[in-house]
Amino acid sequence: MPTETLTYQADGLTMHSQLFFEPADGPRPGVLVFPEAFGLSEHAIGRAKRLAEMGYVALACDLHGDGCLVDDLQEALGLLKPLYADPSKTRARAAGGLQALVQRAEVDPAKVAAIGFCFGGTMGLELARSGADIKAVAGFHSGLGTAAPKTDAKAIRGRILVCIGADDPMIPPEQRAAFETEMREAGVDWQMHLxxxxxxSFTSQGAAKRNMPDAIRYSAEADARSWAAMQTLFGETIG
Structure with missing residues (x-):
């Protein structure tokens, strides 16, 4: 499988993202893959490879710049503080990946989607809220909050799917309810799977090493069901 490192500038950072695709004639749909808070890990890279095997051109996106990957949860959360404080920074990093992807000759720029895990799901949603021309976003155990829910969701141009653990303490029922209100009032084509x-972190097989099973735990069933839901969404939007 051809693999390339795409280097680009976003939010004042130099990003090193990984592109995966199978040889094919003509352009095909592209998918951005935004990683968890730790940065561009094997988890996101593995999902990008799976998408490439399915016929998509997949870009596993750098999150923190310079390919930075951390293992400590508190360190990762510290790196996210500026992004939570200013969603425009999150959108800038996501948009940098989008621009790099659609410039590739292998990609049909009219058929681009995004997926993301944990904070990466938030990135995908913020990219959609920015008005970016993406046809779909699938967020897996993604944070749902945003700075301006009453206005920004009206800019969403594609379909939205969020897949959430019903017992996820990091995404409580109040946050889910607020997201539902945001999507309803903006008239978005959206789904929430619980x-x-x-x-x-139900998609991450490495979740057990955090030793927080009541908060962070892999689930083979939820992983498979959410991936199947993503495939259905892509079949409806980017083919």
Whole structure:
């Protein structure tokens, strides 16, 4: 499988993202893959490879710049503080990846979607709220809050899917309800899938090493069901 490192500037940072695609004739749909808070890890890279095997051109996106990857949860959360404080920074980093992807000859710029995990899901949603021309966003255990829910969601141009653990303490029912109100009032084509007996990071097989099973835990069932939901969404939007 051809693999390239795409280097580009975003939010004043030099990003080193990984592009995956199978050889094919003509352009095809592209998918941005935004990683968890730790940065561009094997988790996001593995999902990008799976998408490439399905026929998409997938870009596993750098999050912190210079390919920075951290392992400590508190350090990762510290790196996110400026992004939570200013969503325009999150959108700038996401938009940098989008611009790099659509410039590729292998990609049909009219058929681009984004997926993201944890904070990466938030990135995908913020990219959509910015009015970017993306056809779909699928967020897996993604934070749903935003700075201006009553206005920014009106700029969303694609379909939205969020897949959430029903027992995720990081995305409580109040946040889910606020997101539903935001999507309803903006007239967005949206879905929210809830998975019972499921908490945060349910797609990450490395979640167990955090030793926080009540908050962070892999679920094979929720992982498979959410990935299937994403595939259905892509079939409806980018083919």
């Amino acid at each position: 998975y019972g007996n499921t908490v945060h």
